[in-house]
Amino acid sequence: MADKVPITLTVNGTKHSVHVEPRTLLVQFLREHLSLTGTHVGCDTSQCGACTVHLDGMAVKSCTMFAVQADGSSVTTIEGIGEIGHLHPLQQGFWEMHGLQCGFCTPGMIMSAADLLQHNAKPSEAEIRHALEGNFCRCTGYHNIVRAVQHASGQIQNQAQAADD
Amino acid sequence: MYTAEFDYKKVSSVADALAALKAHPDAKLLAGGHSLIPTMKLRLASPSALIDVSSIPGLKGIRLEGDVIVIGAMTTHRDIEHSSLLKDKCPILPEQAALIGDPMVRNKGTIGGSLAHADPAADYPASMLALGAKMKIESSSGARVVTADDFFVGMFQTAVAEGEMLTEIHIPANTKSSAYEKFAHPASRYAIVGVAVVKHADGTTRAALTGAGASAVRLPKLEAGSISSLVSAADLLSDNFASAEYRAHLVDVMAKKALARV
Amino acid sequence: MAEKMFGKALKRVEDPRFITGTGNYTDDIAVHGMVHAAMVRSPYPHAKIKSIDSSAALALPGVIAILTGKDLVGAGINPIPTGWLLPDLKISAHHAIQPEEVNHVGDIVAAIIAETRAIAEDAVALVDVDYDVLESVSLGSTALAAGAVQVHPEAPGNLAFDWTIGDAAATDAEFAKADKIVKLELRNHRLVPNAIEPRASLAEYKRAGDEYTLHTTSQNPHIHRVMIGAFVMGIPEHKLRIVSPDVGGGFGSKIFQYPEEVIVLFAAKKVNRPVKWTARRSESFVSDAHGRDHETVAEAAVMNDGTLLALRVNTIANLGAYLTTFAPAVPTYLYGTLLNGTYKWKAIHAHVRGVYTNTVGVDAYRGAGRPEATYVVERIVSTVARELGMDPVDIRRKNFIQPSEFPYQTPVALQYDSGNYEPAMDMALEKLGYKALRAKQAEMRKQGKYIGIGVCTYLEACGLAPSALVGSLGAQAGQWESALVRVAATGVVEVLTGSHSHGQGHETAFAQVVADELQVPVEHVVLVHGDTARLPHGWGSYGSRSAPVGLSAITMACRKITDKAKKIAAHLLEASVEDMEHVDGKYQVKGVPERSKSFFEVALMAHLAHNYPADLEPGLEATHFYDPKNFVYPFGTHLAVVEVDADTGRTKLIRYVCVDDCGPIVNPLIVEGQVHGGVAQGMGQALLENTVYDASGQLVSGSYLEYTMPRADDMVQLEIGHTVTPSPHNPLGLKGIGEAGTIASTAAVANAVIDALEPFGVRHMDMPFTSEKVWQVIHASQLAQAADD
Known part of the structure; x- marks a missing residue:
């Protein structure tokens, strides 16, 4: 198995320092490691956009980048932009x-x-x-x-x- | 959804990237990942290692050096789309960048990654040829500069050899006027036909075609003033959405539209 | 007086969880000890499985088990049955994992169970399957031709069924009288449903009690329970719980029972761990049931004054490799019966042959048979108008069934109970500015600009369906719906419905009706659906049945609650039940507001039963099973305007007007939303979406890089109107609206494109009107013109 890689990233304001397999996609990291299941996967060819999150303030397809690429970055998901009572x-x-x-x-x-x-x-x-x-x-x-x-x-x-x- | 396993190495200099390439001959360079990662997810590519070059200082950005515009290979489509320098000196690139993929793709994808991937339906190759751009390619034995005419070798093939990496794109800042006309595939939104026309300050006109054939090519007939039967269908691709005959027709239509704007 | 909720554009109560990312879709669920499944699928359309060597895959660390078709057959797992039997239907076994032969690209040959999804996917590549590749066939008419490749030995000549409806002799007689016969050959091409949520299933098995729970992406969990439990796996219904949580769109594709659902259930017991499978999109393309795929020859017998006499239709329906749940019904009873449209045909005869091919199974996709029928009728009526030199609006007006003629018996079995077609058409024409636009169209043509106006005056039959009727036609299911309305001691109302919402907004619309019926605040009504352990048996959501059938059941249950509540209140007020009225949320003695009991007081007493009628059961809940008396018949007029770029052939929708009559509208936001989405899917079929199998049987359009999904910039803002003609036979007069948009828009857009191409001599072209196809006909016309000049 490929060596796990240490990464540190901030998701919805919370800092996470973890080791991930290089092939873990950012969307899988969000959904499976952080249980942030609001970000969805609708295709495997980078077209549908269901997985869109913000990486350092810019929209990106979280199915088309590895979690390791987000090392040092700040990620915002649907769970992080507003909540009931304070909706975006x-x-x-x-x-x-x-x-x-x-x-x-x-x-x-x-x-x-x-x-x-x-x-x-x-x-x-x-x-x-x-x-x-x-x-x-x-x-x-x-x-x-x-x-x-x-x-x-x-x-x-x-x-x-x-x-x- | 998962790619095959690979080792991941993030590098912070071109020298480190080239050293890593040498150490892992079947490694791939990872820039924005928007050409490579989808291919890996479908397991059409399974490199043993990825060398992340996206944050090498100096490879990102657009600057004017004398009468040459230098674009770092890691510059994103989004940065190109919004660059005021390019809008002023080389407007065809922001025009094209705005037509690439979708906003999320443009936020991550890079010009260097796109050019090195040499997808026959990518947009930039047409403008690179029409602009008379040059590509700076580095290897452990030094740097060399290749003209766009020599860069696009074939389908998914460029002049970048094993152990080399594309680091900069050099564009003469001599655009008088330019236009890019794209007929996009309705599903992928890649170019079925893309025609770039650039009038240069020296009075010459260069035109090029992407999408229609195995790789981007100059349009010598158009450059010589002709506006019909610019290419032969025999040289073009044919698929489920567009036959070679149709593509050949579209080349004329797109060329006419582009010419009307320069 | 409490505000009436019926008809109110209430914001949806289900939305807060979706807009904050806290929805609960099947793939969002993770349970302790969960392992993952990945499928080994056939790369060939037709092949014998000679051998499977899974030793390398099994050796991969993390791989727990590899299942083959022989394992399932050996364990007594039955094939997945179809749910609709036609006379003399030829059925070939649809195994969850193929033991001997694969019949389409994507057919499952083995399943990997592994600790992680990544490992399971790694292992797929390591399974070595030795195939003996056979010839294949993917087009229906090719499969029927003499000497064609035989898909299944059970169906000689690949014919699954041969079905007719209508009176052939009467039709022949009308054809003999006709001034003119107009013939069209039409291909209604295959579509991939493409709900944005890929299918997913999570199976759990409890050894104590020998019980299974399957979370799965289903539009009808009870159908899954009975089909998979009773027929496939032999699990008693009470030991198989199906939960269908939030579901990300269905459009028909999540009605059916799929191999992967059987596989994860089987595997969960075998490895004694919860097993999850989630489709990759590329798997969805080759495993979700597809839609449409008809080849049709239609002939209309007409008089020179535009009178429509008779219609003769001959259709080859490509069913794919296996018959899925409703596959035999879709091109027959949901198609042939709809060929009358809104017109007074004197006779109709339809002949449909269902054909096996080496392609993914074809079943209900939004509209299911009715868009195909509407396409035939509306294309041929517009073609008749063109050939008689009539306006497409005029020919429709001339042949409409008139309001006074209902109930109207069509020549193809259905009896329409209500309808009023002209006002809807007139409203649509007015909204569009039809006459002015026709003038503008003529002007534009002179300048070399080509727009087209397409007319579709559709009718559909939905609200499936009277159970005895569908039973007599071959359905192996009832088509009634259940409701259980349960009032808690605090007055909160729990509504358990057999209908299933996968985007339709039932939690809101159903609550609105309950709030009115029980005169309680809408926020006190809570809807429960999608869990066989909690609900009475129900038949789920498809065929635009949730409002006319599901909501009728709920309404009737509410009325039982009100009847009982009146009895309790009468007892408490020492009044007679006959003197009670239900006003303003209270049960009061008629005309005496001060002698009243609130809903809460009644609900509480129903639970306490301290001061209670001696002859009444405690508690306040009611169940109703509602079996509709007839279908419901929504109708309307859709007008599409397209623009064709003659230089490139690119065709774009530029305006769209629709006036639908779905009866009284519970929530206009939701109804219009259904129309918007339906229209986009029909437009998608007409202009963009195409499913292409190449000569070798490979699905060429197997990803979003090739299969054109409608995007935001392909659509326009719709101009919408409504007329209201209630259904005469259900308690609220409701009709369905879920499929109307798709049923109408495919034909409307197609007619618009053909209209735009009239100057180029185009009489008919098949969908989808992709750029090259359109350019080719323009180009050919221009070449012919040049040769003439």
Whole structure:
């Protein structure tokens, strides 16, 4: 067996120092070692985006990197961006606009959309659709996902406006 | 989901990377991993070791050196997409980068990884040829520079030999105008046909094609002013989604669209 | 007065767990001592298994066991049966692991059980299977041709069944009278369902009691229990618990009982450890039952004024290598009976041959037979209109069944109980601005720009189904649904339903109905589903049956609760039951609000039974088993607008209008969500998705790199409307909406593409309208034009 490799990474604000097999994918590390099962696996060819998490603030597909590559990094998963009572505007948007049905793609969808809104707070419909190119949903036809992102975008701007006032 | 087992070695210098390559002849260099890891997950590749070169200082970033733009091999598609230097001096690269994969792929994938992988449907090879880029390849015996024309050897084959590594891309900062037109596969979103056209400050026009054939090629007929029958179907790939005949037609269509924009 | 919940766009109560990543899908579950399974699958479409050498795999540290087909057969494990028997159906054994012969790429030849998933996957590569490769066949019509490769010895000529419906002589007679006969050859291509959650199963075995628990991705846990327990493994039902927790989409593909479920159950006992298997997506492609795959010749007999006389349909249905649960029903009773559509055909005759091939089994995929039928009817009606020089809207209006004509007996068995097709069509046309868009289309064509408008006025039969009827047609299952409504002493209402939600929002919509029926706050209603140990027997969710059947059962159970509660309240108030009314959440003496008892007071007394009617049982719960009297018949009009780039052939959806009539709407958010997703799947079939087997029987489109899933930028915001025509035969008038979007949109988008290509002389093309196919016809037309000039 290949030697285990020591890594240290911060997940949702908690630091973990562990030894992992090199072939452990980041998503498997999150799901199986940390029991953070909100991050899902929907394909094995890096297309569906269900596994999307943030690595040092950027959306990445956690099925397409090894945990060892995240050594020294900070990872945020769906469990880390908000909770009931303190939902992220995107979590709220998906709930308000019925942006999910079976819920399986939802965590990845939210993490991708969060990356979009970080650098484009007011995306157009076309920009939203383009930005979600790497996330598949089989339930919603994307109709309400687009509306959910628009809702969140509006919320974020309102919050920014309120902060300015 | 699991790859075969491998040893993992993270290196912090090109010299260390090259030494590790020497020690593990069937090792692969790991950059963003977006070409390599999916292949390993399907067990189409099972290297005994991965040498992680993604955080070698100096291999990441875009800078202007005189009239040459130097892009470190570990620069991500995202950094290229958003580079103000490139938007100003070499806009075809940000234009192309924005069409690669999806945002998550662009956040991790690197230009060096993509070029060294030489997927026939990748986007950059077309612009590398049209820009007249040069690739800096290093080995334990030193560095050499290869023109893009000599770099793309064939399907998944480049001038990078065993024990060597691509470290930098050098691009003349002489773009007058440029355009990239891509006809993407609807599923993979890789290029079925991608045509890059670059007008250079010296008055020359260089054009190149990716996606349609086994590897990216220049489009000499287009460069000579022709706008139809630019390539022969006999030289192109054919698959379930697009026949060679269709690809040949698309080359003309994409070339026309690109020309209209330069 | 408590706010009425029915019709309210209530945010879903199930969402908080999904948006915070705390859902509980099968693969999320890990139990102590769990080991992992990985499958060794055939790389060949058809081969004899000569030998299996698993010694190298067994020698790998961490490998616990390797199972082969012979092990299962030797242990008395039976093949997985189909659940629908047609007369003279030729059945070939579908073993969980093939003991002798593999019949499609992906067929299982061995299963590895190992300490970790990684080791199990490593071991797969080490199993050496020696195959004697046989010739294979993957297309239905090829399999039927003389001299074709024989898939199973049990089905000579590869014919699984030969089925007809309708009156052939009457149809011939109408054809003899016709001014014109319009013929189409149609291929409704094969699809891969692609729920985003891959299938997963976790089996546990307890030696004490000889009991099994299977967590699995199922739309119908009780069907799994009876099929796997009684038929495959011989486990008594009370010793096999099936739990189907959160399920990430089904679309039909999670109805069926799959080999891997049998394998993990068998392995869990054999190795005495919990065993989990989760599909990789590349396994899903070659092991989840596929959908559609029809080759059809359809002929319509019509008069020159546009009157539709008769329809004759001849279909070859590719069933794949094995008959899965509902496979024989889908291209027969769910297809042939729907060929009437919304029109007054005088006669219809359909002939369907079900054919074995060396491909993955084909079964219900969203719509199941009804999209295929709607595609035939709506394509041919639009083609008739074109050939008669009529507008596709006018021919439909001329032939619609009129509201006064219900109940309407079709020539293909169904009796439609209700419908009102024109208002839905008119609303859709209005929303689209149909006339103006036709004018714009003509203008654009002059400028070399090509848009197309597709019309589909669909009808579907859903709410499966009257049990005696389906039993007479071959179903080996009942199609009623159960509900158990249980009121706790505190007044909290637990609703146990045999329906299963895998995205449909039952926890919300069902609670809304219960809240109204019992006049309790909606947040006091809790839905329980997906666990055979907790629920009365139920038949699960498919065929758009949850609202019309499952929710009807719940409604009736609630009404039993109300009846009993009135008796308790009457006793407490010393009034007669006849004088009681249920108002504002209280049981009161009619017109005397001060003489009332709250729901809580009644519930508490039902549990205490201290001051209680002598002739009444304590407790406050009711069970109802609801067997529908008929199908329900949702209908509507969908209008698609596509744009074709003549230079490249790329075809894009640019607008989509739909007006559906699913009866009264419990929750508009959820209903519209169902339509959105359904439309995306139909659009996906028409424009993007394709399942391709190459000449050697390999599935070429076996990953998301080749199989085009609809993405966000392939879709547009839908323009939606509703009309409301209640079902006359269930308590709330509900009809189904889960499949309507898919049933309608495939034909709507296809008609739009053909309409766009009219200037190029295209009369018909098969889906999917991928770029090259579209460009080729445009190109051929341009070449012909150039030759003429």
